[in-house]
Amino acid sequence: MPVGVVGGWGVSPHPAQSLCLGAADKMTAWIQPYPPAPTMYHQLMLSCEVTGDASVKEFLWEKKGSREPLQKGQSNVLIFSSFNKSHLGTYTCTATGPQGTAVATYDLWINDLVNQVFVFPRETKDSYVVLRAKPEQPLLNFTVCLRSYTDLTRPHSLFSYATKAQDNEILLSKPKPTEYRFYVGGQFVTFRVPESFSESEHACASWESPTGIARFWLNGKPWPRKGLQKDYAVGAEAVILLGQEQDNFGGGFDVRQSFVGEISAVYMWDRELTAGEVRDAMYNSPSPAPIFGWRNLPYKIHGEVYLKG
Structure with missing residues (x-):
């Protein structure tokens, strides 16, 4: 992807936080947005990236405040076809593989300066x-x-x-x-x-x-x-x-x-x-x-x- 956001403004003040469980001390995860500074009503993808285990079997996507999981399966990508304010919030990706489990969180927000x-x-x-x-x-x-x-x-x-x-x-x-x-x-x-x-x-x-x-x-x-x-x-x-x-x-x-x-x-x-x-x-x-x-x-x-x- 062509660009990356630097520092703490734009989409997320903390792009990813990784927590390793079980035998996953060699396994880490983080969430990367594409594009890094998304535009309202355009496509946005959140990609759950993992290092330390190339054979991850399952990715579980959840949003804070939602009772049901958003997505569960082999795909590490969560896609918003038309990103809007209803999608704002904190997202969690749980990656599970033979070495254990790694969890990454991501705060998705937008800094809309229209009329300013x-x-x-x-x-x-x-x-x-x-x-x-x-x-x-x-x-x-x-x-x-x-x-x-x-x-x-x-x-x-x-x-x-x-x-x-x-x-x-x-x-x-x-x-x-x-x-x-x-x-x-x-x-x-x-x-x-x-x-x-x-x-x-x-x-x-x-x-x-x-x-x-x-x-x-x-x-x-x-x-x-x-x-x-x-x-x-x-x-x-x-x-x-x-x-x-x-x-x-x-x-x-x-x-x-x-x-x-x-x-x-x-x-x-x-x-x-x-x-x-x-x-x-x-x-x-x-x-x-x-x-x-x-x-x-x-x-x-x-x-x-x-x-x-």
Whole structure:
């Protein structure tokens, strides 16, 4: 699967707790969600992973508060075809094999930020939002979307994805009100836009490795395609920030590039979106399911940033 959630925000503050019974001191279990940051009304799978015993015969799935088991048999996967709030709760997987039994628990919850925004009230060099997710493998395609509202006329960063090898691995920024810059692997293309301070702007940027084609949409309208970094692979070990530009891995902030204003509706996919899918993202109805997004955002605030309705 393409991504994994880092830290304690998003789906579960404690992804798995394992308890070994009987002769299972060499057998452990944990529960892994796919995708790690699920989206409402899309498919979600919980996978009960076991180490120490390759011949597990039975998996028992239970939910706290339910009298009857959810599933019992040889399948280690529990599938929700359309994940919704009725599925929230604590789940237990009991794996039984010749070496004994291992039990894993998982707290499934969602952090839906629809109708809310991150407010960055003033210039700082230490206020930002960390998006606590990362790819598990290099990206050959991706799309990033977000909505911003600001009256800044100086350069500022919107979305900063840095690796140890490249601080501008992915960067969406505005050097001035009439220009967006989209970086991949340290190189950038420019998209010129009308100046507007009277309303928020919804921007999406996508890139594909085989052709190097980069696309940009502003408020659902596509701009002419451009190209950069053909056959490049975006690194997986990343720090992802809103509100500051990283000049090194996870730091190197410059107050003169900090964001002041509001950011919301942040999404990232490991594929290019169609025009219709971009419009869906504008209204917080993402399809297909993103790597992470506003309907279940794994984040942590640092400094003076506020989540407001």
